[in-house]
Amino acid sequence: MRLTQQTNYAVRALMYCAVNNDKPSKVADIAASFDMSETHLFKIMKVLVDANLIKTIRGRNGGVMLARPASEITVGEVVRAAEESFLLAECFDSGRKDCPLILSCGFNGLLHEALEAFMDVLDTKTIADLAEDRMSMRDLLKIETGQPMAATN
Numbered sequence: 552m553r554l555t556q557q558t559n560y561a562v563r564a565l566m567y568c569a570v571n572n573d574k575p576s577k578v579a580d581i582a583a584s585f586d587m588s589e590t591h592l593f594k595i596m597k598v599l600v601d602a603n604l605i606k607t608i609r610g611r612n613g614g615v616m617l618a619r620p621a622s623e624i625t626v627g628e629v630v631r632a633a634e635e636s637f638l639l640a641e642c643f644d645s646g647r648k649d650c651p652l653i654l655s656c657g658f659n660g661l662l663h664e665a666l667e668a669f670m671d672v673l674d675t676k677t678i679a680d681l682a683e684d685r686m687s688m689r690d691l692l693k694i695e696t697g698q699p700m701a702a703t704n
Contacts, residue, residue, distance in 0.1 A: 552669065558633040560587055561595050562681070565604060565629060569621035569682035571694050575614030584692045595633070602632035621682060627673035637666055 567581045578596060582589040596615060599605035606618040617624065639662045682688060 552639055552666075554630065555634060556591075557595055557598070557635075558630055560585065560592060561599055561604075561629055561633040562626065562678075564592065564595060564599065564615075565617065565621070565624065565678045566682045566688070567692060567694075568605065568615060568617045569678050570685045570688045570692065572617065572621070575608045575612065575616050577614045580694075581615075584694075598633055599629075602628070604629065604632065617678070621679035622677050624678045625674045626676045626678070626681065627670050629678070630670070630673055639666060 563585050564581050567584060568576050578592055579589055581587075582592045596605060596607075599615075600607060600618075603618050604624055605615050607613065607615055688694075
């Protein structure tokens with residue numbers, strides 16, 4: 552299984568916001584930190600806003616911030632929001648019925664079980680867990696410390 556670039560960027564953007572939780576993050580700064588397209592990141596932000604993971608703040612000092620504490624956002628929740636499909640094989644697609652084993656296939660059931668286990672593991676970690684080394688991450692992402700940082704959520 553391979554996660555999409557959208558999911559990868561969604562997790563990174565949330566990690567950025569988690570380590571920069573003392574002020575709104577600019578989409579341009581997030582994109583520059585990860586060398587990604589701002590246009591693509593804006594599309595991802597829409598997905599994150601719709602999933603109540605990010606909130607937008609309008610105005611000159613606006614940007615994006617986590618909608619909830621980082622400790623309440625699981626990696627599994629982000630993956631579910633960002634991924635468009637979890638089809639591990641053609642037979643996961645309910646519209647496809649070309650395989651004669653579709654109704655009694657042990658492989659299909661095994662893949663469903665593996666996907667569930669994968670998601671269960673992702674649900675054990677939060678964005679706060681991924682952003683635990685906050686000071687080091689701020690340095691690596693070149694986030695300036697302009698004011699005292701709020702406590703990590």
